[in-house]
Amino acid sequence: ETVMTQTPLSLSVTPGQPASISCKSSQSLLYSDGKTYLYWYVQKPGQSPQLLMYEVSSRFSGVPDRFSGSGSGTDFTLKISRVEAEDVGIYYCMQGVHLPRTFGQGTKVEIK
């Protein structure tokens, strides 16, 4: 199966400062249609996961533009340009190319 490795596993950020999470896959996520199926989710405390980014760098409906995604092939990054208190939660990457679908271990983001 495709292993998704996130770093760091936890992050403590001062409000207004940037944050970055890395996600590496054990196989390329470039599909034969030319798209790369890498997704980012956040699970806020007590809530279900919610989609942030799809196909590496497209923001889902309602996601603030302080969130951005980048990368290709096997290396991907989620960036928050200026962290806000509401961004606390666990962030997961997921690959949508290979079966089984697999998630990263999660990165817990806390506010200092």
Add this chain to the structure above:
Amino acid sequence: EVQLVESGGGLVQPGGSLRLSCSASGFTFRQYDMNWVRQAPGKGLEWVSSISSGGSAKNYADSVKGRFTIARDNAKNALYLQVNGLRAEDTAVYYCVRNVDYWGQGTLVTVSS
């Protein structure tokens, strides 16, 4: 507004069975692939199963293959997961997920004697 509402979870003994349901609304259900994803207490996310929009293609995680069966009824806007032969390690919140975007609130399955 997209809504996914799971039900059917509960406490069951090892070896027991449950039928999880997901009621969908706010979108054209028959047009979307659907998934079940689970989360053990305090743990990360694990994809369990998927079904194509028409119901013909089904996939399972190795950990549940042969014990779980995914199904859908497009006339009723409903997704199901029949879970048999339950083990302690199946204890988790089970989420219904529309393709990759919208998630339900989950239903808790606890396997314990």
